Amino acid sequence: MNTDDIKLIAFDADDTLWDCQSHFDEAERQYCAILSPWAAAEEVSESLFRTESANMPLLGYGCKAFTLSLVENAVSVSHGQITGNDIARITALGKSLLTFDTTPLPGVETTLRALYAARRWPLVVFTKGELLDQQLKLRRSGLEAFFDGCTIVSDKTPEAYHELCRSHGTDISNLLMVGNSFKSDIAPVLQLGGRAVHIPFEKEWRHESATPFPHERLATVKAFSELTALLLD
Numbered sequence: 677m678n679t680d681d682i683k684l685i686a687f688d689a690d691d692t693l694w695d696c697q698s699h700f701d702e703a704e705r706q707y708c709a710i711l712s713p714w715a716a717a718e719e720v721s722e723s724l725f726r727t728e729s730a731n732m733p734l735l736g737y738g739c740k741a742f743t744l745s746l747v748e749n750a751v752s753v754s755h756g757q758i759t760g761n762d763i764a765r766i767t768a769l770g771k772s773l774l775t776f777d778t779t780p781l782p783g784v785e786t787t788l789r790a791l792y793a794a795r796r797w798p799l800v801v802f803t804k805g806e807l808l809d810q811q812l813k814l815r816r817s818g819l820e821a822f823f824d825g826c827t828i829v830s831d832k833t834p835e836a837y838h839e840l841c842r843s844h845g846t847d848i849s850n851l852l853m854v855g856n857s858f859k860s861d862i863a864p865v866l867q868l869g870g871r872a873v874h875i876p877f878e879k880e881w882r883h884e885s886a887t888p889f890p891h892e893r894l895a896t897v898k899a900f901s902e903l904t905a906l907l908l909d
Contacts, residue, residue: 688855689803694778697879738806743770783901788822859886
């Protein structure tokens, strides 16, 4: 990859720096078990997806929005018959997603250390979700020291990408975005004139589903550690 025009590298967080989706998948599995007296797991999951989708314009992304959707959907699926004890269990499932382990994925810490030591570009985290939740996940990961900043937004809109670049004194054409979500991390940046590195994760959130496409300003790698050779060699 030609790095001559890169002046800022931004990294997505969840499922790029650490595993997040598997924790949500496990919470949903347990949630479906709680609601099994009223519906099969597939039906519960489909209903939850519709509830989340309807709530996103108002609630956004993150654990708290997810938990509210879990409760709302449980009342709907059970036709109001769900007990207070089961609502408490569902709430506990949601709260557990605020404290899960954020150990860096293989190769992440070593690669970030090398990129940061090179001091060729500012490195920042650019992620969407709830402010405190995302801040705490980054802190628990132990990766804060390798970044020059962290920007958390409600959604990765074109304006959010432009504001990220403005805040670091550069233009979108000089941005390199690294992430696992083609829908949120890759396609918008390419459409705006930036560069991107796609690192697909083994699990994909259904709301982030998108069909990848080739592009002259896009590189796709299988592992985070490949960034070292891609950017420094």
